[in-house]
Amino acid sequence: DAGVIQSPRHEVTEMGQEVTLRCKPISGHNSLFWYRQTMMRGLELLIYFNNNVPIDDSGMPEDRFSAKMPNASFSTLKIQPSEPRDSAVYFCASGTDGEQYFGPGTRLTVT
Amino acid sequence: GQSLEQPSEVTAVEGAIVQINCTYQTSGFYGLSWYQQHDGGAPTFLSYNALDGLEETGRFSSFLSRSDSYGYLLLQELQMKDSASYFCAVLTGANNLFFGTGTRLTVIP
Numbered sequence: 001d002a003g004v005i006q007s008p009r010h011e012v013t014e015m016g017q018e019v020t021l022r023c024k025p026i027s028g029h030n031s032l033f034w035y036r037q038t039m040m041r042g043l044e045l046l047i048y049f050n051n052n053v054p055i056d057d058s059g060m061p062e063d064r065f066s067a068k069m070p071n072a073s074f075s076t077l078k079i080q081p082s083e084p085r086d087s088a089v090y091f092c093a094s095g096t097d098g099e100q101y102f103g104p105g106t107r108l109t110v111t
Numbered sequence: 112g113q114s115l116e117q118p119s120e121v122t123a124v125e126g127a128i129v130q131i132n133c134t135y136q137t138s139g140f141y142g143l144s145w146y147q148q149h150d151g152g153a154p155t156f157l158s159y160n161a162l163d164g165l166e167e168t169g170r171f172s173s174f175l176s177r178s179d180s181y182g183y184l185l186l187q188e189l190q191m192k193d194s195a196s197y198f199c200a201v202l203t204g205a206n207n208l209f210f211g212t213g214t215r216l217t218v219i220p
Binding site: 031033042043044045048050055056091093095096097098099100101102103104105 | 141142143144152153154155156159161198200202205206207208209210211212213
């Protein structure tokens with residue numbers, strides 16, 4: 001298996017622009033997670049899906065963030081409009097409970 | 112609130128043994144996980160303990176004491192490639208992992 005796949009790996013955008021991050025989980029994993037990692041706040045869970053259904057989005061910072069999972073093999077995290085404080089590494093992971101497998105991450109820089 | 116405490120930095124000699132401790136205080140507890148992250152890389156799953164005791168996987172072992180709200184990761188026969196950050200994470204609910212701030216391990220020759 002190729003593991004969790006994320007795209008793009010790097011994204012540089014200007015404040016106010018829309019950003020869409022993409023994720024393909026490991027086949028057969030029913031749960032998908034979006035995390036954000038920064039030096040200041042560490043690794044934070046933003047939202048997770050179980051069987052394509054959003055279960056807990058309490059970590060989503062604000063309404064500018066939205067996530068979808070239209071099918072078992074694809075999820076998106078969208079930021080609109082983006083702000084400089086959104087600059088971080090965004091990880092997608094799939095797995096179950098304490099055993100999660102992370103993708104390589106998307107390093108987002110908002111200028 | 113939720114809190115996880117682990118040392119911020121640890122230095123150890125190649126070939127030695129190092130133990131990284133983690134104490135937690137969370138509203139729910141299902142189990143304790145450990146992840147490794149190299150600079151610029153993604154977190155990599157190492158272990159998950161739901162029950163008390165020691166679990167061994169190769170050079171790495173993980174321990175949990177639920178009564179003490181405490182766990183540790185033990186790394187034996189340290190290698191230079193083990194230099195990385197190590198995160199403990201508490202499963203506070205179904206699929207809900209709360210991560211600590213990480214311990215940066217530096218292995219020196």
